[in-house]
Amino acid sequence: MSVGRAFPKCPTAHSCTGCELSLVGAHRAATSPYVLHLMISSPTRSIASIVLMAAVAACEKSAPKAFIPPPAQVGVVRVSPTSIAESYEFVGQVEPFRRVEVRSRVEGIVVDRPFTEGSVVAKGQILYKLDQVRYDAAYRSALARLDNAKRTLARLEPLVPKHAVAQQDVDNARSELESAQAALDAVKKDLDDTVIRAEIAGQVGRARLELGARVTGPADLLTTIDELNPVYVTFHPSSQQLAAWQQDPQARGLLQPGASSVVVRVVLPDGSLLPRTGRINFMAPSLDSASGTQEFRAQFENADHRLLPGQFVRVRLEGFARASALAVPQRAVQQGLGRQYVYVVGPGDTVSTRDVTPGPWSGSLWIIDSGLSAGDRVVVDGIQKVAAGRVVKPMPVTDSAAVAGPPRPGATSGAPR
DSSP states (O other): OOHHHHSOOOSSTTOSHHHHHHHHHHHHHHHSHHHHHHHHHOHHHHHHHHHHHHHHHHHHHTSOOOOOOOOEEEEEEEOOOEEEEEEEEEEEEEEEEEEEEEEOSSOEEEEEOOSOTTOEEOTTOEEEEEOOHHHHHHHHHHHHHHHHHHHHHHHHGGGTTTTOSOHHHHHHHHHHHHHHHHHHHHHHHHHHTTEEEOSSOEEEOOOSSOTTOEEOSTTSEEEEEEEEEEEEEEEOOBHHHHHHHHHOHHHHHHTSTTOOOOEEEEEOTTSOBOSSOBEEEEEOSSOOTTTOBOOEEEEEOOTTOOSOTTOEEEEEEEEEEEEEEEEEEGGGOEEETTEEEEEEEOGGGBEEEEEOEEEEEETTEEEEEESOOTTOEEEEEOGGGOOTTOBEEEEEOOSGGGSOOOOOTTOOOSSOO
């Protein structure tokens, strides 16, 4: 029996099927008693077995190893307690500094309305004119009565020393003179009130009565005048927010009557920031029982009339600070399935998810109320490369958005309250 025929050789160093067949045949031949006997008894056959084992080793080295990618590089920030500027935002409404309702003391027919609706009027400017015929007649009658009382007293006074008239007659004449003077003053006032003038300077509203309309008296509103420089902006913090401020000694001190440390900013309806700030000048002494809120009022200069009465704006209070707060860049907080979470790099640079409870914003940072501890490494950049349980290569983030600090002017801090 020929050993060469019992052990077919692999035609190539990296053959697949032929190599496997040769190995199977070689394994069976090598483990048979007969072949073992030949390997022990014959030097030639021992050499053949060595060649066979070398072929097996060559085939084992030809199997490729699986590719293992390197850990993904991600940007992280290390959370540490710090004092962070905190602002609060509310919905506010603009109110005029002063609003005057224009009404008439007297009744009559409107004969003239010289003002333009919506224009700015000066103090003393004529707004309405009423029919003066009746009041002019009453004035002339009272004037004639006054003149008669003066002449009567002038005739009687020289007769008193001559005892030609009684002192009582003179006293009655003097009383009549004073009464006539009072009556003249009253009808003169009614005659003047037929011309209705602006009591303050400001922007006049819509005319409620036009030419030919009858004014029945003070019950009829003719128009309004708003003084728009300065203006008020009112907002209403909730009772829960007020309680939180009372528990914070720093916030409680800022909101004391007369304190001026709180800066009030206004965000206009188009999202732009009003280029000037205001100050709180009034806080209601009690809560509104219907809404459970307290009225706050801030005063703003408004020479350019950018704030108009009735306009809704966002009011931002600045000057507060939260001590020992933990915050992360806003982009680090993820949302999904009704929860908010962050990726934290733990021991061995292994990533895990951590549910958090975010608080208000402070510039580009998001204050975390619960869920994080000092020293945690939170993934900020490269979030799309990570998953729970994956090993990463963390790199500290050096961009300014990840560094805690006071918010830039006009930075948003939390949702409107």
